[in-house]
Amino acid sequence: MPFQDLNLPTPLALVANRVSVTGIHPTADSFLAVSYVAEAGVKLLGISLYPAFVRSAPEFAYKIGHALLHADGLGMWDTILREATTQPRAGFLPPEFGPLLVWLTRKRGRSEEDNLAPASEAARGVLSALGLDEDEIPPILSIRDLISVLVLIRNKTKAHGAVGTDFYAIANESYVRAVRGVLVGNPLLAWAWIHLSRRDNMNVRAIRLLGTAPHHLRQAEANAYHPEAPGVYLSPEFSSRIYPCMPLIEANRDCTRFLLPNGGYSDSGSAEFLDYATGTASRVDVEAFLRPPAPLPRSVTHGLESVGVQSNVFGNLPQPPSPYVQRLRLQAEIATRLHDRNHSIVTLHGRGGVGKTRLALWCAHTLAAAEPASFESIVWFSARDLELRPSGPRPVQPAVSDLPGIAKLYARLFNEPSEDLDGFARVLEQPDPITSRGRLFIFDNFETMADMGSLHEFLDTHTILPNKVLLTSRERAFRGDYPIEVAGLDxxxxxxxxxxxxxxxxxxxxxxxxxxxxxxxxxxxxxxxxxxxxxxxxxxxxxxxxxxxxxxxxxxxxAVFERSFNKLSAEARYLFLLLSASKLKMSELALIIVLGKRGADVRSAVEECLRLALISHEPLPDGKRAYAAPQLARLFARRKLEGDPDRLLVQEDAALLARFGALGASATTHLPQEDQVRRFVAWCHADASGASPDRLRYLESLLALTAEVWPRAWPELARFRRRHGGSADEISYALRRAVEELPFDKDVWLARADYAQQVGDEQTRMSCLISAVDADPRNVELVRDVALELCRYVDRHKAEIPRARRGVYVASVRSHMERLADSLDANGLSRLAWLFLLENDQTNALKYAMAGHQHDDKNPHCLNILEKLGADSGVGKRQEDTRQ
Structure with a gap:
């Protein structure tokens, strides 16, 4: 059955039961029944957010209640849901709502094994059946995006006869899968939904709303609750608090009927409520939400409502910051960049609250007071929606939030006849028509702008010098501007x-x-x-x-981190949580190794976190970078991690990162990146001692991942496999990769030669020994020993290796050995002579045999070669004992 396997709270279970009883058929009635499940599910999410804000942000809670009761369509529910789970509002959610927030907003990658991918494909299939082209279908990166798409589907199919009968045959099964995407794994539906009231004797009466048959709690359990009024309450997992959902959900005393808002709010203070289980509507008195919500206050950096003379320029700058601490280096750099003729856009980027706005304001007022003035006008556009006040963060009303709003504000400030984008583009492209001086446009809190990428592209395209744009932003997301990082105070x-x-x-x-x-x-x-x-x-x-x-x-x-955190991709979010949990400064290589087993693109994730100022970096002695989460970010991440579905994976990987070793507090005590990885490899070998087969496979996989990004781990992987029973193919593969990646390391060639000898592969062994000499041709002992093995090998295989082809084998070692002749003893010179003999070069053979004889006139090997050459010039007729 479509939803029968889900443990749903009763207000939703009764709606889903309609579908479960009738089944799914290719009819409009089946589609409508599933639509009711989707609507009820979305509305329960919206209803749950109302009590979450009552204590922390009462004005916003009232706005939620007012909007949902007045909403005549599901679109407003989607809007409120998105606003409540986005900064700055999301920062006011109680900690218990953290798992729900993560579930709604977390961006999933395509490779993640969760319910979103199949649900997204199903939703796209329904929209395609409705006639939407692929580029018309919104991207679905999170559950919140999926909800928006379900609302789109509902709106496009709500009108009677909007689609034909063929549509239901194609879409109904997919629609069920899409709706399940917002139900399966939903933390809200796993929380305790309870109807609480008081009996005549004032004892608490509690009914657990689970499934289609809610049940009474025992009196001892009921007495743990203290309801303020009768109605439906919500109790998050691991929380002792209960959140009243009234008046946004109404229930009868027996909990067999539940009513959810359905618009139709009247001037008398009543609204239509719908029982989705039966489809019947009722009017409910909700007079408390008759008054419209109060508008948000303005920020102190909102910008003046009109342009006036400010020192030597025209402008609408807010008051200068007070108190203000001079930041001389940054102030000088900003002034230089605003006066140069290279970059039309300058961006001050850094974490929230580090002083970007104050810095921009101070510089703007300084420029306004300069003589002669550098700019004809300085225009301030504030997109600030969260004021960081001494008492704490507070939502405020932004002056602008998108490009059309910017164009309209500029036209109003300067009495321009056109409020459209073309008119504002012309302003950006031209200097002041009278003085020919440029204009400075300052956009504060640029990261809160809608469609930030398109806005930046518009400014970059149309801003022509001497006009300039100064941005303050938490995000360093664009190329083409001049970035200035604003970090903490010195x-x-x-x-x-x-x-x-x-x-x-x-x-x-x-x-x-x-x-x-x-x-x-x-x-x-x-x-x-x-x-x-x-x-x-x-x-x-x-x-x-x-x-x-x-x-x-x-x-x-x-307030400092939430907005940036919510912009992270799934991989960057995991990286940030991991660095925060590990409390270490880690090299990029260590991160690549540990996250490699998760299939993550670590470099992209690192750049994303750096761009959003969520992690910091500093150099290691070898020039590589070490990354860490600042202490404040770790505090933020600790709370996020508690409700994150990947918490156990993050903790496992944090423990693994620790095996690379903590880096010191100052750059002088940092381990170079390769030393960190060597420490990790040594731990893998040590941990394998006495380990179970499963543990050995795990450690082997870690070494294999390490080898893919750090080639020096290939011989270590081969050693691990040889020691712990790896197959011949696996060992051979690791050794082959070792010599391919490290062709100038004689030790890896010798290791491969050793294994080849063990398995009886004589040809590979000899080839590796020769390559070892090529890798270290000045190593006299190595060259001398390999020459001996080479002589023996060719001697054993004379029949298969004709004299004409022997040079292929001996030429490399012989040439290296010849260059070392002055360092060779008599034995070494005799081996060099024999190599020449193998190539039938009797002249050089005699030369080096004589040189060896001069070193030691009793050396039997030199005497034997001299005797051979002196007695008979046909060296092939007599055999030389090559066992030297």
Whole structure:
């Protein structure tokens, strides 16, 4: 049956039961029944988010309730769901909702084995049956995207007769699979849904809403709950809190009928509610949501509503930042880049709260006051939707959010006749018509703009010098601009900021060199975090360790990282969580090895995390990079990891990363990248001692992954396989790859020669010995020993190797040996002479036999060759004993 295998809460189970009872048929009725399941599932998600914000963001909770009760279509539910699970709103969700947030927003790769891929394919199939071309179908990278596509399907099929009967024959089965995608694995549906009320004796009456037959809880269990009013409550997994879902869901006392909002809100304060299990509608009084939601306040950096003279320019700049700490190096670099004639776009990028906006404002006011003025006008566009206030992050109303809004705001500020994009493009392309000076356009919080890529492309295409664009952004996502990284304050800047804030808070007495050091170290120079830490100290009235304060101020840490985290791809997200969990600085090679077994593109993931300022890097002594998650990021990631479905995998890989060894705190104590990998390889060998067969296979796979990215592991893999019973083919393969990847390392050639001798492959052994000499031709002992083996080999195979072909075997070793003749003893010179004899070069054979005889006139090998050459010039008639 389509949904019978799922444990659904009763409000949804009753709806799904309609489909389970009737089955799926190629009819409009079957399609409608599945649509009701989809609608009810989406609406339960929206309803659950309303109580989640009641405490942390009551104004937004009211907006959710008002929007959902007034929504006459499913599109508004999708909009609210997306807004509530995106920054800045998502930062106000309680920790218990973390697993739900991850499940909704996590971007899945195509290779991930979860329910999204088949559900996405099924949804695309339905849209194709509706006549949409491939490029018209929105991408589905997350469950949240899948929900949007289901809403699109519902809207396109809602009108009676919108599709023909053939459509249902094609689409109904796929539609079921697509709807299952938002039900299977949904954390919300696994949480406890309970109807709570009080009996006449005031005891709590609790009904667990699970399946089509909800059941009463025992009185002892019911007494654990303390309902404020009768109705449906939600209790997340591992949480003691209950969240009231009223008035967005209504239920009768017996819990056989559940009503969900269905629009139709009237001026009298009632709205239509629908029982999706039966299809019957009712009017419900929800007068509490009659008032429209209050608009969000503006940011203090919103920008002025009109253009005026500001020092020596026309502009709408907000007030200069106060207090402000001078950041001389950055200020000088920004000024230089805004005055040059090379880059039309300059981007200040870095983590949220590090001071990008303050820096941009200070520089803008400095430019405005300069004489002569560099620009005719400076225009400020604020896209800020989250204000980082001393009391904590607060949502605010952005001045602009997309390109059309930017064009309209500029036209309004400067009384331009055209508000369209062509008009704004002309402004970007031309200097001031009177003074011929350029205009400076500043876009603050650029990362919050809709369709950021297209907007950046528009600015890059149309901004022509002397006009300039300055962006502040958490994301360094584009090429063609000039990037300036804004990191944490240096120590002197941080000291100034801390003392300034402490004076304002009247807590200067709490600032000692030790407390300043502690705050600076734990905040990593992050300006906003240091402000918050001092504010908490002012409230406590004494110094409190930042390590105690930061975990309880999750709102602050979320404000810094949440937006960037939500933009990560699945692989980059995993990498960030892994580095945060490992607490180590790790080389790129170590990450490639560990994540290689997950099939991850590590280099792309690293670049993505760096671009979003979620990880940092520093050089190793060998010039390679080491990567780490900053301490603040680790605090953020710890909370994310608790509800992440990959938590156990991340912890397993973090333990594996530790085997490469922790890197020191300063660059001088860092291990070079190759030393880290050698340490890891040594651990693999050590851990194999006494290991089970499964463990041996696991360690072997790690060494194989290591070898693919670090060739020096191939001989180690061969050694591992030889020691632990690998097959001949596997050992031979590892040794062959070793010599292919390391052709100038004599040891790998000798290792392959040794194994060839073990398995009786004489030809491969001799070829490897010759290659070992080629790899280290100055090694006198090696060349001398290989010459002996070569003489013996050719002697044993005289019949198969005619004299004319012997040069193929002996020429390389003989030429190397000839260059070492002055370093050879009598035995070595006799072997060189014999190599010449094998090629029938009697002249050189005599030369080196005589040289050996001069070294040692009693050397039997030299005497034997001399006797052979002197007694008979046909050397083939007599045999020389080559066992020297």
């Amino acid at each position: 120590r002197a800047e941080a000291d100034e900021l801390l003392h300034t804030i402490a004076r304002d808070l009247d807590i200067e007495g709490l600032l000692t060199p030790e407390t300043i050091e502690s705050i600076y170290t734990d905040a990593e120079g992050h300006a906003y975090v240091m402000r918050i830490l001092l504010g908490e100290m002012a409230k406590d009235g004494h110094y409190t360790s930042p390590k105690m304060i930061l975990p309880r101020r999750a709102d602050v840490v979320n």
